[in-house]
Amino acid sequence: MSQLVWLREAVMGLALGERARSVLNAGPVPAAPVDGAALAAELKRAVNQFKALAMDAGGTQVAYDRLRSDPAYLAFRIELTPQLQRFDPASLPDRATRLAFWINLYNALVIDAVIAFGVQTSVADELAGLSFFQAAAYLIGGQRCSLNDIEHGILRANRGHPFIPGPQFAAGDPRRAWIIDPPDVRIHFALNCASRSCPPIGVYSAEQIDAQLELAMRSFVDADVTIDPARGEIHLSRIFDWYREDFGGPNGIVQLLRQALPDDERRAWLLQAQRGRLVYRPYDWSLNRG
Structure with a gap:
Protein backbone atom coordinates (compact mmCIF):
# COMPACT_ATOMS: atom_id res chain seq x y z
CA MET A 1 0.00 0.00 0.00
CA ALA A 194 -14.38 27.94 -2.49
CA SER A 195 -17.25 26.63 -4.62
CA ARG A 196 -20.92 27.54 -4.71
CA SER A 197 -22.12 24.07 -3.71
CA CYS A 198 -19.84 23.95 -0.65
CA PRO A 199 -21.06 24.25 2.92
CA PRO A 200 -20.79 27.76 4.39
CA ILE A 201 -17.59 28.97 6.05
CA GLY A 202 -17.78 28.97 9.82
CA VAL A 203 -15.33 29.75 12.60
CA TYR A 204 -14.82 26.83 14.97
CA SER A 205 -13.70 26.80 18.60
CA ALA A 206 -12.61 23.93 20.80
CA GLU A 207 -15.09 24.91 23.50
CA GLN A 208 -18.10 24.64 21.17
CA ILE A 209 -16.90 22.27 18.46
CA ASP A 210 -19.52 19.56 19.01
CA ALA A 211 -22.45 21.98 18.98
CA GLN A 212 -20.98 23.87 16.00
CA LEU A 213 -20.50 20.72 13.92
CA GLU A 214 -24.01 19.55 14.80
CA LEU A 215 -25.41 22.91 13.71
CA ALA A 216 -23.35 22.86 10.50
CA MET A 217 -24.69 19.40 9.63
CA ARG A 218 -28.31 20.18 10.43
CA SER A 219 -28.24 23.53 8.62
CA PHE A 220 -26.68 22.04 5.50
CA VAL A 221 -29.09 19.10 5.39
CA ASP A 222 -32.10 21.37 5.96
CA ALA A 223 -31.09 23.70 3.13
CA ASP A 224 -29.99 20.96 0.75
CA VAL A 225 -32.31 17.96 0.91
CA THR A 226 -35.57 17.70 -1.03
CA ILE A 227 -37.96 14.75 -1.31
CA ASP A 228 -40.04 13.68 -4.32
CA PRO A 229 -42.61 11.35 -2.73
CA ALA A 230 -44.27 10.47 -6.04
CA ARG A 231 -40.99 9.12 -7.42
CA GLY A 232 -39.69 7.89 -4.09
CA GLU A 233 -36.56 10.01 -4.56
CA ILE A 234 -34.30 11.80 -2.10
CA HIS A 235 -32.40 14.64 -3.80
CA LEU A 236 -29.20 15.67 -2.05
CA SER A 237 -25.67 17.02 -2.42
CA ARG A 238 -23.00 15.15 -4.35
CA ILE A 239 -20.96 15.29 -1.12
CA PHE A 240 -22.98 12.33 0.14
CA ASP A 241 -22.06 10.37 -2.98
CA TRP A 242 -18.33 11.11 -2.87
CA TYR A 243 -18.05 10.21 0.81
CA ARG A 244 -20.79 7.58 1.02
CA GLU A 245 -18.46 5.15 2.80
CA ASP A 246 -17.79 7.75 5.49
CA PHE A 247 -21.55 8.01 6.03
CA GLY A 248 -22.01 4.23 6.17
CA GLY A 249 -23.31 3.73 2.65
CA PRO A 250 -26.87 4.48 1.45
CA ASN A 251 -28.47 3.17 4.65
CA GLY A 252 -26.16 5.32 6.76
CA ILE A 253 -26.96 8.39 4.65
CA VAL A 254 -30.71 7.88 5.10
CA GLN A 255 -30.24 7.38 8.84
CA LEU A 256 -28.24 10.62 9.06
CA LEU A 257 -30.97 12.49 7.17
CA ARG A 258 -33.63 11.12 9.53
CA GLN A 259 -31.65 12.48 12.47
CA ALA A 260 -30.54 15.78 10.95
CA LEU A 261 -33.67 17.03 9.20
CA PRO A 262 -36.04 19.26 11.17
CA ASP A 263 -39.40 17.84 12.22
CA ASP A 264 -41.13 18.48 8.89
CA GLU A 265 -42.75 16.55 6.04
CA ARG A 266 -39.37 15.44 4.65
CA ARG A 267 -38.38 13.77 7.90
CA ALA A 268 -41.87 12.27 8.29
CA TRP A 269 -41.61 10.73 4.82
CA LEU A 270 -38.16 9.30 5.56
CA LEU A 271 -39.32 7.82 8.86
CA GLN A 272 -42.21 5.96 7.24
CA ALA A 273 -40.61 5.07 3.89
CA GLN A 274 -39.12 1.61 3.58
CA ARG A 275 -36.56 2.90 1.10
CA GLY A 276 -35.96 5.81 -1.25
CA ARG A 277 -33.69 6.30 -4.22
CA LEU A 278 -30.81 8.69 -3.58
CA VAL A 279 -30.42 11.22 -6.40
CA TYR A 280 -27.24 13.29 -6.20
CA ARG A 281 -27.23 16.79 -7.66
CA PRO A 282 -24.48 18.05 -9.98
CA TYR A 283 -21.89 20.00 -7.99
CA ASP A 284 -21.49 23.69 -8.81
CA TRP A 285 -17.74 24.30 -8.78
CA SER A 286 -18.10 27.99 -9.70
CA LEU A 287 -15.94 30.20 -7.48
CA ASN A 288 -17.87 31.48 -4.47
CA ARG A 289 -16.90 35.03 -5.30
CA GLY A 290 -18.97 37.68 -3.56
Whole structure:
Protein backbone atom coordinates (compact mmCIF):
# COMPACT_ATOMS: atom_id res chain seq x y z
CA MET A 1 0.00 0.00 0.00
CA SER A 2 2.86 2.41 0.77
CA GLN A 3 4.29 1.78 -2.70
CA LEU A 4 0.95 2.82 -4.17
CA VAL A 5 1.05 6.06 -2.18
CA TRP A 6 4.59 6.86 -3.30
CA LEU A 7 3.67 6.11 -6.93
CA ARG A 8 0.63 8.35 -6.69
CA GLU A 9 2.70 11.18 -5.23
CA ALA A 10 5.29 10.79 -7.98
CA VAL A 11 2.63 11.00 -10.69
CA MET A 12 1.05 14.04 -9.05
CA GLY A 13 4.48 15.63 -8.77
CA LEU A 14 5.09 15.22 -12.48
CA ALA A 15 1.66 16.64 -13.31
CA LEU A 16 1.96 19.66 -11.00
CA GLY A 17 5.65 20.45 -11.45
CA GLU A 18 7.01 23.05 -9.03
CA ARG A 19 3.60 23.47 -7.40
CA ALA A 20 3.89 19.95 -5.98
CA ARG A 21 6.78 21.14 -3.77
CA SER A 22 5.97 24.79 -3.07
CA VAL A 23 4.18 26.15 -0.01
CA LEU A 24 2.32 29.40 0.65
CA ASN A 25 4.02 30.20 3.98
CA ALA A 26 7.67 30.25 2.99
CA GLY A 27 8.44 33.34 5.09
CA PRO A 28 11.14 33.75 7.75
CA VAL A 29 11.15 30.81 10.15
CA PRO A 30 10.39 31.75 13.79
CA ALA A 31 13.36 31.43 16.10
CA ALA A 32 11.53 29.41 18.74
CA PRO A 33 8.89 26.69 18.68
CA VAL A 34 5.34 28.01 18.56
CA ASP A 35 2.80 27.52 21.35
CA GLY A 36 -0.04 25.44 19.96
CA ALA A 37 -2.90 26.95 21.95
CA ALA A 38 -1.79 30.48 21.10
CA LEU A 39 -1.48 29.68 17.40
CA ALA A 40 -4.92 28.04 17.32
CA ALA A 41 -6.38 31.17 18.91
CA GLU A 42 -4.62 33.42 16.38
CA LEU A 43 -5.92 31.31 13.52
CA LYS A 44 -9.47 31.51 14.83
CA ARG A 45 -9.17 35.31 15.10
CA ALA A 46 -7.87 35.51 11.55
CA VAL A 47 -10.79 33.56 10.09
CA ASN A 48 -13.18 35.71 12.12
CA GLN A 49 -11.57 38.78 10.58
CA PHE A 50 -11.94 37.31 7.09
CA LYS A 51 -15.63 36.75 7.74
CA ALA A 52 -16.15 40.30 9.00
CA LEU A 53 -14.18 41.90 6.17
CA ALA A 54 -15.06 39.92 3.09
CA MET A 55 -17.88 37.41 3.55
CA ASP A 56 -21.64 37.59 3.35
CA ALA A 57 -23.71 36.89 6.45
CA GLY A 58 -24.23 33.26 5.49
CA GLY A 59 -20.55 32.50 4.91
CA THR A 60 -21.23 31.37 1.34
CA GLN A 61 -19.54 34.17 -0.65
CA VAL A 62 -16.10 35.73 -0.31
CA ALA A 63 -14.94 39.08 -1.70
CA TYR A 64 -11.45 37.86 -2.56
CA ASP A 65 -10.40 41.08 -4.31
CA ARG A 66 -11.30 43.12 -1.23
CA LEU A 67 -9.47 40.74 1.08
CA ARG A 68 -6.33 40.61 -1.09
CA SER A 69 -5.04 44.04 -0.03
CA ASP A 70 -6.53 44.25 3.45
CA PRO A 71 -4.02 44.60 6.33
CA ALA A 72 -5.64 41.73 8.23
CA TYR A 73 -5.05 39.32 5.36
CA LEU A 74 -1.51 40.60 4.81
CA ALA A 75 -0.77 40.07 8.51
CA PHE A 76 -2.13 36.53 8.21
CA ARG A 77 0.21 35.83 5.28
CA ILE A 78 3.31 37.55 6.65
CA GLU A 79 3.07 37.05 10.42
CA LEU A 80 0.80 34.09 11.19
CA THR A 81 1.33 31.41 8.55
CA PRO A 82 5.17 31.33 8.86
CA GLN A 83 4.67 30.28 12.50
CA LEU A 84 3.28 26.99 11.23
CA GLN A 85 6.80 26.00 10.16
CA ARG A 86 7.87 25.62 13.81
CA PHE A 87 4.54 24.30 15.05
CA ASP A 88 4.01 20.71 16.19
CA PRO A 89 0.31 19.80 15.72
CA ALA A 90 0.79 16.86 18.08
CA SER A 91 1.15 19.44 20.86
CA LEU A 92 -2.51 20.43 20.61
CA PRO A 93 -3.96 19.28 23.92
CA ASP A 94 -7.14 17.40 22.98
CA ARG A 95 -9.42 16.18 20.19
CA ALA A 96 -11.71 19.23 20.31
CA THR A 97 -8.77 21.62 19.88
CA ARG A 98 -7.38 19.54 17.02
CA LEU A 99 -10.71 19.42 15.19
CA ALA A 100 -11.25 23.18 15.46
CA PHE A 101 -7.67 23.94 14.47
CA TRP A 102 -7.61 21.78 11.32
CA ILE A 103 -11.06 22.88 10.12
CA ASN A 104 -10.17 26.56 10.54
CA LEU A 105 -6.80 26.00 8.88
CA TYR A 106 -8.34 24.20 5.91
CA ASN A 107 -10.84 26.99 5.27
CA ALA A 108 -8.17 29.68 5.69
CA LEU A 109 -5.77 27.87 3.34
CA VAL A 110 -8.47 27.63 0.67
CA ILE A 111 -8.99 31.40 0.81
CA ASP A 112 -5.24 32.04 0.83
CA ALA A 113 -4.69 29.77 -2.18
CA VAL A 114 -7.52 31.28 -4.23
CA ILE A 115 -5.88 34.68 -3.79
CA ALA A 116 -2.28 33.48 -4.23
CA PHE A 117 -3.04 31.44 -7.37
CA GLY A 118 -5.28 34.11 -8.87
CA VAL A 119 -8.28 31.76 -9.27
CA GLN A 120 -10.97 33.58 -11.21
CA THR A 121 -13.69 31.11 -12.14
CA SER A 122 -13.26 27.77 -10.36
CA VAL A 123 -10.82 25.76 -8.26
CA ALA A 124 -11.70 22.81 -10.51
CA ASP A 125 -10.35 24.36 -13.70
CA GLU A 126 -7.07 22.40 -13.60
CA LEU A 127 -6.97 18.59 -13.56
CA ALA A 128 -10.55 18.44 -12.29
CA GLY A 129 -9.51 20.30 -9.14
CA LEU A 130 -6.67 17.93 -8.22
CA SER A 131 -4.11 20.61 -9.00
CA PHE A 132 -5.59 23.18 -6.63
CA PHE A 133 -6.09 20.84 -3.69
CA GLN A 134 -2.61 19.39 -3.98
CA ALA A 135 -0.84 22.67 -4.77
CA ALA A 136 -2.44 24.63 -1.92
CA ALA A 137 -0.15 23.80 1.01
CA TYR A 138 1.63 25.12 4.08
CA LEU A 139 4.85 23.93 5.67
CA ILE A 140 3.77 22.67 9.10
CA GLY A 141 6.28 21.34 11.60
CA GLY A 142 8.77 20.79 8.77
CA GLN A 143 6.26 18.80 6.69
CA ARG A 144 4.45 19.98 3.56
CA CYS A 145 0.72 19.73 4.22
CA SER A 146 -1.75 20.29 1.37
CA LEU A 147 -5.52 20.65 1.41
CA ASN A 148 -5.71 16.99 0.41
CA ASP A 149 -3.46 16.06 3.34
CA ILE A 150 -5.60 18.00 5.82
CA GLU A 151 -8.93 16.64 4.61
CA HIS A 152 -8.17 13.06 3.60
CA GLY A 153 -5.15 12.36 5.76
CA ILE A 154 -5.85 14.16 9.03
CA LEU A 155 -9.58 14.87 9.30
CA ARG A 156 -10.76 11.67 7.56
CA ALA A 157 -8.27 9.49 9.47
CA ASN A 158 -6.13 8.65 6.42
CA ARG A 159 -8.96 7.18 4.35
CA GLY A 160 -7.50 8.73 1.21
CA HIS A 161 -9.00 10.71 -1.64
CA PRO A 162 -12.34 9.26 -2.82
CA PHE A 163 -11.16 9.26 -6.45
CA ILE A 164 -7.56 8.13 -5.92
CA PRO A 165 -6.69 4.68 -4.57
CA GLY A 166 -4.72 4.21 -1.38
CA PRO A 167 -4.47 6.08 1.93
CA GLN A 168 -3.32 9.69 2.00
CA PHE A 169 -0.24 8.99 4.15
CA ALA A 170 2.08 6.04 3.65
CA ALA A 171 3.43 3.96 6.53
CA GLY A 172 6.20 5.86 8.27
CA ASP A 173 4.90 9.28 7.23
CA PRO A 174 5.42 11.60 10.25
CA ARG A 175 2.11 13.33 9.50
CA ARG A 176 0.30 10.18 10.61
CA ALA A 177 0.88 11.44 14.18
CA TRP A 178 -1.60 14.25 13.43
CA ILE A 179 -4.48 12.01 12.33
CA ILE A 180 -7.79 12.49 14.15
CA ASP A 181 -9.17 9.01 14.67
CA PRO A 182 -11.99 8.14 14.74
CA PRO A 183 -13.04 10.80 12.24
CA ASP A 184 -16.13 12.96 12.73
CA VAL A 185 -18.34 12.66 9.64
CA ARG A 186 -19.74 16.13 10.32
CA ILE A 187 -16.52 17.71 9.04
CA HIS A 188 -18.00 17.30 5.55
CA PHE A 189 -20.43 20.10 6.42
CA ALA A 190 -17.71 22.38 7.80
CA LEU A 191 -15.05 22.36 5.06
CA ASN A 192 -15.44 24.96 2.33
CA CYS A 193 -13.63 24.49 -1.00
CA ALA A 194 -14.38 27.94 -2.49
CA SER A 195 -17.25 26.63 -4.62
CA ARG A 196 -20.92 27.54 -4.71
CA SER A 197 -22.12 24.07 -3.71
CA CYS A 198 -19.84 23.95 -0.65
CA PRO A 199 -21.06 24.25 2.92
CA PRO A 200 -20.79 27.76 4.39
CA ILE A 201 -17.59 28.97 6.05
CA GLY A 202 -17.78 28.97 9.82
CA VAL A 203 -15.33 29.75 12.60
CA TYR A 204 -14.82 26.83 14.97
CA SER A 205 -13.70 26.80 18.60
CA ALA A 206 -12.61 23.93 20.80
CA GLU A 207 -15.09 24.91 23.50
CA GLN A 208 -18.10 24.64 21.17
CA ILE A 209 -16.90 22.27 18.46
CA ASP A 210 -19.52 19.56 19.01
CA ALA A 211 -22.45 21.98 18.98
CA GLN A 212 -20.98 23.87 16.00
CA LEU A 213 -20.50 20.72 13.92
CA GLU A 214 -24.01 19.55 14.80
CA LEU A 215 -25.41 22.91 13.71
CA ALA A 216 -23.35 22.86 10.50
CA MET A 217 -24.69 19.40 9.63
CA ARG A 218 -28.31 20.18 10.43
CA SER A 219 -28.24 23.53 8.62
CA PHE A 220 -26.68 22.04 5.50
CA VAL A 221 -29.09 19.10 5.39
CA ASP A 222 -32.10 21.37 5.96
CA ALA A 223 -31.09 23.70 3.13
CA ASP A 224 -29.99 20.96 0.75
CA VAL A 225 -32.31 17.96 0.91
CA THR A 226 -35.57 17.70 -1.03
CA ILE A 227 -37.96 14.75 -1.31
CA ASP A 228 -40.04 13.68 -4.32
CA PRO A 229 -42.61 11.35 -2.73
CA ALA A 230 -44.27 10.47 -6.04
CA ARG A 231 -40.99 9.12 -7.42
CA GLY A 232 -39.69 7.89 -4.09
CA GLU A 233 -36.56 10.01 -4.56
CA ILE A 234 -34.30 11.80 -2.10
CA HIS A 235 -32.40 14.64 -3.80
CA LEU A 236 -29.20 15.67 -2.05
CA SER A 237 -25.67 17.02 -2.42
CA ARG A 238 -23.00 15.15 -4.35
CA ILE A 239 -20.96 15.29 -1.12
CA PHE A 240 -22.98 12.33 0.14
CA ASP A 241 -22.06 10.37 -2.98
CA TRP A 242 -18.33 11.11 -2.87
CA TYR A 243 -18.05 10.21 0.81
CA ARG A 244 -20.79 7.58 1.02
CA GLU A 245 -18.46 5.15 2.80
CA ASP A 246 -17.79 7.75 5.49
CA PHE A 247 -21.55 8.01 6.03
CA GLY A 248 -22.01 4.23 6.17
CA GLY A 249 -23.31 3.73 2.65
CA PRO A 250 -26.87 4.48 1.45
CA ASN A 251 -28.47 3.17 4.65
CA GLY A 252 -26.16 5.32 6.76
CA ILE A 253 -26.96 8.39 4.65
CA VAL A 254 -30.71 7.88 5.10
CA GLN A 255 -30.24 7.38 8.84
CA LEU A 256 -28.24 10.62 9.06
CA LEU A 257 -30.97 12.49 7.17
CA ARG A 258 -33.63 11.12 9.53
CA GLN A 259 -31.65 12.48 12.47
CA ALA A 260 -30.54 15.78 10.95
CA LEU A 261 -33.67 17.03 9.20
CA PRO A 262 -36.04 19.26 11.17
CA ASP A 263 -39.40 17.84 12.22
CA ASP A 264 -41.13 18.48 8.89
CA GLU A 265 -42.75 16.55 6.04
CA ARG A 266 -39.37 15.44 4.65
CA ARG A 267 -38.38 13.77 7.90
CA ALA A 268 -41.87 12.27 8.29
CA TRP A 269 -41.61 10.73 4.82
CA LEU A 270 -38.16 9.30 5.56
CA LEU A 271 -39.32 7.82 8.86
CA GLN A 272 -42.21 5.96 7.24
CA ALA A 273 -40.61 5.07 3.89
CA GLN A 274 -39.12 1.61 3.58
CA ARG A 275 -36.56 2.90 1.10
CA GLY A 276 -35.96 5.81 -1.25
CA ARG A 277 -33.69 6.30 -4.22
CA LEU A 278 -30.81 8.69 -3.58
CA VAL A 279 -30.42 11.22 -6.40
CA TYR A 280 -27.24 13.29 -6.20
CA ARG A 281 -27.23 16.79 -7.66
CA PRO A 282 -24.48 18.05 -9.98
CA TYR A 283 -21.89 20.00 -7.99
CA ASP A 284 -21.49 23.69 -8.81
CA TRP A 285 -17.74 24.30 -8.78
CA SER A 286 -18.10 27.99 -9.70
CA LEU A 287 -15.94 30.20 -7.48
CA ASN A 288 -17.87 31.48 -4.47
CA ARG A 289 -16.90 35.03 -5.30
CA GLY A 290 -18.97 37.68 -3.56
